[in-house]
Amino acid sequence: xxxxxxxxxxxxxxxxxxxxxxxxxxxxxxxxxxxxxxxxxxxxxxxxxxxxxxxxxxxxxxxxxxxxxxxxxxxxxxxxxxxxxxxxxxxxxxxxxxxxxxxxxxxxxxxxxxxxxxxxxxxxxxxxxxxxxxxxxxxxxxxxxxxxxxxxxxxxxxxxxxxxxxxxxxxxxxxxxxxxxxxxxxxxxxxxxxxxxxxxxxxxxxxxxxxxxxxxxxxxxxxxxxxxxxxxxxxxxxxxxxxxxxxxxxxxxxxxxxxxxxxx
Amino acid sequence: xxxxxxxxxxxxxxxxxxxxxxxxxxxxxxxxxxxxxxxxxxxxxxxxxxxxxxxxxxxxxxxxxxxxxxxxxxxxxxxxxxxxxxxxxxxxxxxxxxxxxxxxxxxxxxxxxxxxxxxxxxxxxxxxxxxxxxxxxxxxxxxxxxxxxxxxxxxxxxxxxxxxxxxxxxxxxxxxxxxxxxxxxxxxxxxxxxxxxxxxxxxxxxxxxxxxxxxxxxxxxxxxx
Numbered sequence: 507x508x509x510x511x512x513x514x515x516x517x518x519x520x521x522x523x524x525x526x527x528x529x530x531x532x533x534x535x536x537x538x539x540x541x542x543x544x545x546x547x548x549x550x551x552x553x554x555x556x557x558x559x560x561x562x563x564x565x566x567x568x569x570x571x572x573x574x575x576x577x578x579x580x581x582x583x584x585x586x587x588x589x590x591x592x593x594x595x596x597x598x599x600x601x602x603x604x605x606x607x608x609x610x611x612x613x614x615x616x617x618x619x620x621x622x623x624x625x626x627x628x629x630x631x632x633x634x635x636x637x638x639x640x641x642x643x644x645x646x647x648x649x650x651x652x653x654x655x656x657x658x659x660x661x662x663x664x665x666x667x668x669x670x671x672x673x674x675x676x677x678x679x680x681x682x683x684x685x686x687x688x689x690x691x692x693x694x695x696x697x698x699x700x701x702x703x704x705x706x707x708x709x710x711x712x713x714x715x716x717x718x719x720x721x722x723x724x725x726x727x728x729x730x731x732x733x734x735x736x737x738x739x740x741x742x743x744x745x746x747x748x749x750x751x752x753x754x755x756x757x758x759x760x761x762x763x764x765x766x767x768x769x770x
Numbered sequence: 771x772x773x774x775x776x777x778x779x780x781x782x783x784x785x786x787x788x789x790x791x792x793x794x795x796x797x798x799x800x801x802x803x804x805x806x807x808x809x810x811x812x813x814x815x816x817x818x819x820x821x822x823x824x825x826x827x828x829x830x831x832x833x834x835x836x837x838x839x840x841x842x843x844x845x846x847x848x849x850x851x852x853x854x855x856x857x858x859x860x861x862x863x864x865x866x867x868x869x870x871x872x873x874x875x876x877x878x879x880x881x882x883x884x885x886x887x888x889x890x891x892x893x894x895x896x897x898x899x900x901x902x903x904x905x906x907x908x909x910x911x912x913x914x915x916x917x918x919x920x921x922x923x924x925x926x927x928x929x930x931x932x933x934x935x936x937x938x939x940x941x942x943x944x945x946x947x948x949x950x951x952x953x954x955x956x957x958x959x960x961x962x963x964x965x966x967x968x969x970x971x972x973x974x975x976x977x978x979x980x981x982x983x984x985x986x987x988x989x990x991x992x993x994x995x
Contacts (some may be wrong), residue, residue: 602856606825631899632853636823657898660915664897665823668791702895702913 509617512624513642517658519629521650522679525715527626528556533726533741535590539621542581545595546638547628548603554594558722559584568596571608577615586727601634613641631665639666645674646706651681651692656700663703675706677740682711683754707740709733710754772798782815788822789900799836810840816866819849826861846870886923896920896934935959944982953978953989963987
């Protein structure tokens with residue numbers, strides 16, 4: 507198959523871009539695809555930590571674009587999953603250490619070797635985002651169901667559209683069904699009405715995400731939590747399978763019914 | 771679209787839109803060359819990138835596809851985006867100072883300006899951060915999201931949800947109107963007036979016509995035909 511280069515971005519910080527990149531990369535590799543995840547957040551790297559590969563960094567993205575090392579020297583192969591690789595970035599440099607042209611060249615080189623290239627974009631709309639998106643064909647926009655995050659996502663979607671990225675699809679992260687039911691949180695349809703893009707998936711708020719991030723073990727390596735299932739479903743949709751969106755609300759109603767002894 | 775304006779202080783000003791893709795931009799430069807090459811030959815020019823976010827590669831592309839073929843002399847660059855300013859600085863490119871900008875930027879049009887351009891019909895959504903500025907009437911077949919802005923010399927008609935800012939009659943014409951298929955914006959501006967609308971208004975999320983009457987901004991429903 508032709509390589510697909512996907513930028514994972516959001517606008518707002520802290521909504522789950524890195525977590526999503528790590529989990530989708532692992533899930534796609536488990537499906538048998540050759541995947542590389544690139545940390546585009548120069549100076550504030552985290553993807554290596556979430557993937558549990560921080561102790562194996564020798565060379566980084568900056569070394570590759572500056573010609574200090576060859577590309578394959580910077581590729582870190584995940585020993586837990588066949589065909590999963592990481593290109594970390596430098597912690598001690600800043601976003602202007604890499605240019606758009608350098609990212610374009612890197613993407614073109616990776617395109618020859620991989621089935622999927624996932625680029626973890628930094629927050630914001632400045633050069634860090636621009637450099638992460640420039641080499642991508644398509645985009646996954648992450649948002650949480652909060653007004654501020656959705657507004658920032660709208661801005662980012664506008665920029666991605668002007669950069670002619672397609673398709674641009676949405677992942678809504680950290681949904682809390684109880685809060686949605688009480689009208690205290692935007693629901694999926696509210697977010698879709700505002701953003702007018704296709705939904706790729708929804709991920710519930712789940713403590714297992716915090717645990718997995720701290721341990722450096724992406725959920726899709728083997729966890730059976732709801733969030734793991736959500737990410738796994740998203741990866742299946744990326745490769746074209748038709749998987750229904752998780753119905754978090756009927757499961758939530760069931761929990762409360764049991765708690766208060768009501769009939770379902 | 772790219773506009774060539776000026777000749778204040780003997781300089782032409784090339785105003786580059788910030789809301790089109792790089793490819794569209796380079797296509798427009800090619801069109802400018804085709805139509806205005808004689809005008810540009812040997813002339814000094816300021817390239818005004820407005821609030822566009824760009825990197826050195828676009829600067830190089832503009833140089834190769836516009837500056838070199840036209841033979842114009844670039845007296846400086848202007849931009850409002852901070853990261854793009856740093857990009858220009860890192861290339862050692864002369865950036866227009868604020869004083870120079872005041873001398874060379876086109877004067878704002880007078881309130882009684884009579885020249886207008888034909889109306890623009892825009893199909894699609896305007897997303898947060900995007901601006902549509904037009905010297906005439908504007909019709910949007912789509913939605914105007916929160917954070918998007920329309921500034922029109924004439925009327926503004928949004929055949930969709932209006933959640934962003936609409937400023938009709940932006941050069942001071944209080945006689946124009948804003949029409950929305952669904953009014954969901956808390957502020958609408960007409961000419962020199964700004965009207966605030968509460969979400970509890972009867973017209974919220976409904977078809978509405980906003981205009982000025984007796985010096986006040988009034989909201990009314992669409993007329994029954």
